[in-house]
Amino acid sequence: MFKHLRLTVWAPLLALLLVMMPLTASAQQPEFCWKSSYGRGVGTIPPNCNSDRVKETGMCYTPCKAGYEGTVTMCLRTCPSGYSNWGLTCHIDKPLLVGASFDRCNFSSSCPSGYTNAGLLCGLNTPGVPGGWKAAVAGPAGSGLDLSRELYDRGIGLAPSVCGADKENNVGLCYPRCKPNFTGVGPVCWGTCPAGWTDCGAGCAENTSQCTKVIGNQVYGVIKMTQSAAEVTIAQALGDNAKLALAIARLKALVEQNKAAIEAADAAKAGTPGYTAGTATQQLAAAVTPEEFAQAAMRIYELMDPTGVIAAAANFTYPTCDKVSPR
Numbered sequence: 001m002f003k004h005l006r007l008t009v010w011a012p013l014l015a016l017l018l019v020m021m022p023l024t025a026s027a028q029q030p031e032f033c034w035k036s037s038y039g040r041g042v043g044t045i046p047p048n049c050n051s052d053r054v055k056e057t058g059m060c061y062t063p064c065k066a067g068y069e070g071t072v073t074m075c076l077r078t079c080p081s082g083y084s085n086w087g088l089t090c091h092i093d094k095p096l097l098v099g100a101s102f103d104r105c106n107f108s109s110s111c112p113s114g115y116t117n118a119g120l121l122c123g124l125n126t127p128g129v130p131g132g133w134k135a136a137v138a139g140p141a142g143s144g145l146d147l148s149r150e151l152y153d154r155g156i157g158l159a160p161s162v163c164g165a166d167k168e169n170n171v172g173l174c175y176p177r178c179k180p181n182f183t184g185v186g187p188v189c190w191g192t193c194p195a196g197w198t199d200c201g202a203g204c205a206e207n208t209s210q211c212t213k214v215i216g217n218q219v220y221g222v223i224k225m226t227q228s229a230a231e232v233t234i235a236q237a238l239g240d241n242a243k244l245a246l247a248i249a250r251l252k253a254l255v256e257q258n259k260a261a262i263e264a265a266d267a268a269k270a271g272t273p274g275y276t277a278g279t280a281t282q283q284l285a286a287a288v289t290p291e292e293f294a295q296a297a298m299r300i301y302e303l304m305d306p307t308g309v310i311a312a313a314a315n316f317t318y319p320t321c322d323k324v325s326p327r
Helices: 002-028 208-238 241-257 259-268 279-286 290-303 306-314
Strands: 032-034 037-039 054-056 059-061 068-071 074-077 083-085 089-092 097-099 101-103 108-110 115-117 121-124 146-148 151-153 167-170 173-176 182-185 188-191 203-205
Touching (some): 032 208, 167 182, 203 208, 208 241, 208 290, 241 259, 241 290, 259 279, 259 290
Antiparallel strands (some): 032 203, 037 188, 068 074, 089 146, 097 121, 101 108, 115 121, 167 173, 182 188
């Protein structure tokens, strides 16, 4: 059984090695290179608006015309002097009732200018409507106590899109500008391809077919390892000991074969808070129970997450593009 198991595990891996050997041997005269890259931190929300807009309540709006002020999507006429802003209306900026002043010697009361004596209180005289304005209440009851504010729609607001002078907008967020000869894509700055080469995303090649060939072969082994890690956790959860033993053997063999990729991924994640390099493989080597094997497999799966696949492969097979001189 064990001989058959070893053949079952190693036969496809030997075939994979044969496929990858010519690629490794050709590194002295590469037809492919990985772009240099570095992280530039987490993006932040742009703080500023374009010069043709104003920022209000966190959004960028078309400025209101002179004599009007913005309230979300609307522009409302600014209240005249002597009036307070009450939303859609302007209210007279005076109290409607004030206390009367009493002269005890003469047994009389008086009111300030603009008010009518009503005994103990003084009532504000109804003002007229200022020129160019309309009373908020139409008809005979209309007065200058409350004025109707003219308004118009200035359209919806846009999210701020302008970053500070030392940053650039990329996919809606602000990032530090990349160094010369690097191009930013989200939180990563990527180097450029040698002159005349084809851009393959994370790498460059002399032609498109070479792009497909190299990236497919390099990533294949790492993807198979993450699949095997998933098989271990599934078999453990189902309690299928036969499948679990086979999945563990396959995972161990793939981990050994992809040792260089694991070390590269370890190095790439070394600065992650709470992460300890080498933990995944150490846990797999020390595992005894099905639960321990499942936990080790999950750590390996997380380590070789596709976000790190290209970076891992890049460090052990082909050079970075800054070391390549195009033929």
